[in-house]
Amino acid sequence: MRPWWATPAMLAAVGIAAVLMPLLAPLYYVTLMLPFMAYGVVLLGFNLLFGYTGLVSFGHALFIGIGAYTGAVLTTHLGIRQMEVILLVAALAAAVAAAPVGALCVRYVKIYFGMLTLAFGMVFYTFLLKFYRITGGDEGMRLLRPYLLGSEWAGFNKTAYLVGPYYYYSLAVLALATLVMWRIVASPFGLCLRTIRDNPVKAESLGIGVPRYRWYAFMISAVYAAVGGALLAPPTGNVDPTLAYWTHSGNVVFMVLLGGFASFWGPLLGAFVFIFLQDTVMSVFPYWQLVFGAVLAVLVIFAPGGLMGLFAPRPVPLASERG
Amino acid sequence: MILEAQDLRHRYGAYVALDGVSLSIRENEFVSIIGPNGAGKSTLINVLTGALPPTEGRVRFKGRDIGGIGPVALARLGMARTFQLVQIFPDLTVLETLEAAVVSRLGRGLRLFASLRGDRAVRAEALEVAELFGLADRAGLPARVLPQGDKKLLDVASAFTLRPEIILLDEPTSGVSTADKHAVMEILVGAARRIGLRSIIQVEHDMDIVFGYSDRIIALHQGRVLADDTPAAIRADARVVDMVIGRGARMSGSPPC
Numbered sequence: 202m203r204p205w206w207a208t209p210a211m212l213a214a215v216g217i218a219a220v221l222m223p224l225l226a227p228l229y230y231v232t233l234m235l236p237f238m239a240y241g242v243v244l245l246g247f248n249l250l251f252g253y254t255g256l257v258s259f260g261h262a263l264f265i266g267i268g269a270y271t272g273a274v275l276t277t278h279l280g281i282r283q284m285e286v287i288l289l290v291a292a293l294a295a296a297v298a299a300a301p302v303g304a305l306c307v308r309y310v311k312i313y314f315g316m317l318t319l320a321f322g323m324v325f326y327t328f329l330l331k332f333y334r335i336t337g338g339d340e341g342m343r344l345l346r347p348y349l350l351g352s353e354w355a356g357f358n359k360t361a362y363l364v365g366p367y368y369y370y371s372l373a374v375l376a377l378a379t380l381v382m383w384r385i386v387a388s389p390f391g392l393c394l395r396t397i398r399d400n401p402v403k404a405e406s407l408g409i410g411v412p413r414y415r416w417y418a419f420m421i422s423a424v425y426a427a428v429g430g431a432l433l434a435p436p437t438g439n440v441d442p443t444l445a446y447w448t449h450s451g452n453v454v455f456m457v458l459l460g461g462f463a464s465f466w467g468p469l470l471g472a473f474v475f476i477f478l479q480d481t482v483m484s485v486f487p488y489w490q491l492v493f494g495a496v497l498a499v500l501v502i503f504a505p506g507g508l509m510g511l512f513a514p515r516p517v518p519l520a521s522e523r524g
Numbered sequence: 525m526i527l528e529a530q531d532l533r534h535r536y537g538a539y540v541a542l543d544g545v546s547l548s549i550r551e552n553e554f555v556s557i558i559g560p561n562g563a564g565k566s567t568l569i570n571v572l573t574g575a576l577p578p579t580e581g582r583v584r585f586k587g588r589d590i591g592g593i594g595p596v597a598l599a600r601l602g603m604a605r606t607f608q609l610v611q612i613f614p615d616l617t618v619l620e621t622l623e624a625a626v627v628s629r630l631g632r633g634l635r636l637f638a639s640l641r642g643d644r645a646v647r648a649e650a651l652e653v654a655e656l657f658g659l660a661d662r663a664g665l666p667a668r669v670l671p672q673g674d675k676k677l678l679d680v681a682s683a684f685t686l687r688p689e690i691i692l693l694d695e696p697t698s699g700v701s702t703a704d705k706h707a708v709m710e711i712l713v714g715a716a717r718r719i720g721l722r723s724i725i726q727v728e729h730d731m732d733i734v735f736g737y738s739d740r741i742i743a744l745h746q747g748r749v750l751a752d753d754t755p756a757a758i759r760a761d762a763r764v765v766d767m768v769i770g771r772g773a774r775m776s777g778s779p780p781c
Contacts, residue, residue: 381637389627389643390636392616396624399613406611407682408599408628417634 219372223364231364232436237476238371239433240456244468245382246425247453252462253386254418255398256307259315260322261453263302264295264423266329266445268430269344270336273440276345284347284370287431295427296420303419307412310401322450329442341441344434363436371432378425379469385421386465394418455493458500461507470508526551526690526723527572527603532581534567541567542578543747549690549723554713556734557727558768559744565727566608568744569694572725573605574598585690599628604688608695608727610675614668618659618678621667622650625685650685656715657681673704680712684719691716693726697733709733731769735759743768 223231243265250256271291275281306317329336336342346362348354349370354362385391393414396404401411434440443449452475460471478496482489504510527549534542541564549555559565570576572583577592584590585603598605613621626646627633640646654660657677662670667678676699683691696712697705716724728734734741734755741758743750751757751764758764 384637384639387640388636388638389632389640389646390634392620392624392627392640393633395616395620396613399615400611402607403611403613403679403682404624405595406599406605406607407625408596408686409624409633410596414633417636 216376220369223368228360228364231368232360233476233480234368235363235371235436236433237473238375239429240453240472240476241375241429241469242378242432243426243429243453244456244460244472245378246422246429248457248462248465248468249382249385249394249425250418250422251454251457252464252467253391253398254394254415256310256415256418257315257454258306258318258419258422259447259450259454260318260320261422261426262445262447262449263318263322263325264299264426265430265433265449265453266325266440266442267291267295267298268427268432269434269440269444270329270342271427272347272431272434273342273344276347277343282345282348282353283351284349284435287347288374288428291427291431292424295423299420299423303416303423307415307419319447319450322445322447326442326445326447329445336442339442341439344438344440346438347435359438367435374428374432378428382425383465390414390417455497457507458497459507461509463506464509467507467509474508525549526586527725528584529572530582530584532568532571532578532583534564534571534576534579540747542571542581544581545744545747545749546581547742547749547752549725551722553739554724554737555726555740555742556738557725557742557744558729558731558734559750560768562746563744563768564747565744566694569605569692569727573603573692599686599688602687602689603692604683604686604690605692606679606683606694606696608698610672610679610699612667612670612675612678615666617664617666618654618670619647619650619663621678621682622653622685623647625653625682626650629686653681653685653715653719656718657684657711673700673708676700677708677711681715684715684721687719688721690723690725691721693724693728695728696726697728697730705730705733706736709737713737 222234243261247258247261250258268291271294272287275287275290281287302321306314306321309317330339346359349366354366357365393404393409396407396409397411397414405411430444456471456475457468458471459475460469461467479489479493482492486492500507525548529545529547532542532545533540545564545568557565557568567576571578573595574583574590574593574597575595582589582591585601588601590598590601613624616624623640623646626649630646632638632643632646651660651663654663659674659678659681662674667675670678676696680693680696697708700708738755740753741755742752743758743764745767750767751761753761
């Protein structure tokens with residue numbers, strides 16, 4: 202058994218490191234933290250669906266895309282540049298889109314659920330690609346630097362803005378998203394989701410309305426993805442349809458498998474390792490997907506619990522584990 | 525009259541699984557349904573619990589038609605069931621399993637931001653049921669590591685946690701070793717009394733259990749009620765003994781269908 206303080210101590214250390222990083226680490230690595238924090242938010246939501254409810258979405262890039270394009274549309278077309286407004290509208294837009302999509306998808310499970318989410322993702326991707334008057338087609342759209350907490354941060358050049366105010370803003374959003382998700386998984390609702398993951402037939406016989414819970418989880422997860430997507434776009438200053446492409450959804454699944462979906466913290470670790478590993482591999486070898494494909498194969502075969510699974514104390518086998 | 529079925533018929537294509545079954549369950553009754561494989565027991569259970577709508581006929585629970593209403597609505601109305609093949613949540617602990625049932629019964633499942641750990645009412649009730657079923661010392665273990673008998677008890681315990689008025693047990697002792705069967709039944713009947721459960725219906729193959737606990741026995745044969753009477757009368761009924769029970773044979777340890 203790990204002592205009770207192990208997790209809080211680890212979190213405190215990670216939190217302090219994250220706060221100090223812009224002051225100590227090379228700028229390049231600080232900028233790499235930005236996509237990590239954005240994906241961190243996405244993955245927290247994704248894992249509510251995957252790790253806690255037992256549904257694998259292959260179309261989560263749809264909601265990342267909604268979040269990112271919300272920022273672009275608001276800042277370029279509508280002249281609204283407050284990040285708080287962008288995040289709020291992104292969350293609302295995702296909820297509005299996820300309500301009908303989710304209501305349909307959660308009637309199916311396993312591969313059918315996955316394929317249906319994939320299909321909706323592709324529909325949105327095609328919309329972004331073909332309706333170029335609104336979306337800019339494959340060129341995408343520009344996204345102007347958002348105001349943070351009402352300030353333009355005019356005295357900061359782009360890099361200073363990103364490694365300074367924007368870094369801490371992202372960190373705060375990630376911390377808040379983590380806290381809220383922590384509460385959700387530890388709530389009666391979170392427990393009901395886990396009963397559905399483990400055995401939907403039994404859950405229903407206990408009076409738990411499976412489709413409704415899955416639907417709620419789907420919507421929460423979509424809102425998280427959109428908030429993450431809205432955080433992801435400003436550092437590049439541009440959005441394009443690949444944000445909503447299915448390979449992007451695949452990356453999200455990969456990150457969760459890498460970190461370990463059985464653990465609350467696994468997805469965050471997965472996002473972190475993915476971003477930094479991708480950067481390292483790309484700098485020495487242009488075909489990073491080749492390396493990542495091999496990593497995925499090794500993971501699934503030798504470490505299905507992901508990186509967190511390597512740390513987790515093994516459950517004591519007390520009896521035959523049949524059934 | 526808590527549960528009443530009138531002239532139930534159910535067909536799967538050309539095959540007639542239920543061919544005019546009528547029965548009624550009164551309050552405070554322990555009723556066993558027996559019958560050979562293919563007699564229509566599983567279909568009857570599914571119709572009685574609203575999982576399958578009958579092709580013809582009606583099922584009424586507390587006067588309300590429950591034909592095909594589904595498991596969630598059934599649980600809300602106050603009827604619970606367990607399954608022939610044990611149904612557990614493998615990665616949830618014993619306590620979490622029971623807490624989930626309490627949460628569902630109290631309608632607190634959609635509390636998204638409340639703390640489960642801080643909900644003393646839920647915790648206390650789950651612990652109480654664990655105690656009742658002798659599972660308290662294993663409350664922190666994940667269900668998958670429990671021995672088979674305890675899994676069965678947990679399955680039943682979680683259904684009891686809903687505090688139903690009536691419970692339908694589909695082979696409560698199947699998969700449990702002969703030596704443990706009576707212990708399981710004793711715990712179950714004792715817990716039923718403590719929880720205030722009024723009526724129990726069970727489908728069971730083990731004739732020791734059937735005759736040891738029932739107030740009334742309903743024998744099914746080829747989709748019809750062959751006999752519906754007290755254990756003593758059933759034992760004296762030559763047709764039932766021939767067609768359902770078997771001469772001198774106990775049908776314990778029946779193969780899973």
